[in-house]
Amino acid sequence: MCLAIPSKIISMNNTTATVDVYGARRDISLLLMPEDVSIGDYVLVHAGFAIQKVDEDAANEAIGLIKKILDNDEIED
Numbered sequence: 001m002c003l004a005i006p007s008k009i010i011s012m013n014n015t016t017a018t019v020d021v022y023g024a025r026r027d028i029s030l031l032l033m034p035e036d037v038s039i040g041d042y043v044l045v046h047a048g049f050a051i052q053k054v055d056e057d058a059a060n061e062a063i064g065l066i067k068k069i070l071d072n073d074e075i076e077d
Contacts, residue, residue, distance in 0.1 A: 026045070
């Protein structure tokens with residue numbers, strides 16, 4: 001199973017962008033994006049590529065769910 005992480009674009013340079021993911025910054029490719037994006041937009045990132053633009057509310061909801069799962073002490077391997 002693959003998971004795409006919602007990430008906020010904080011800077012752009014041609015076909016690459018720097019995104020913020022839980023306070024960490026990552027450089028990603030915009031080559032697979034079907035639409036234009038801007039600084040401040042949220043995108044789903046998979047394997048180093050932005051693959052879809054998402055609205056801020058949906059991104060924050062997904063981030064909250066992921067954080068809740070990661071913070072859950074009852075998860076077992």
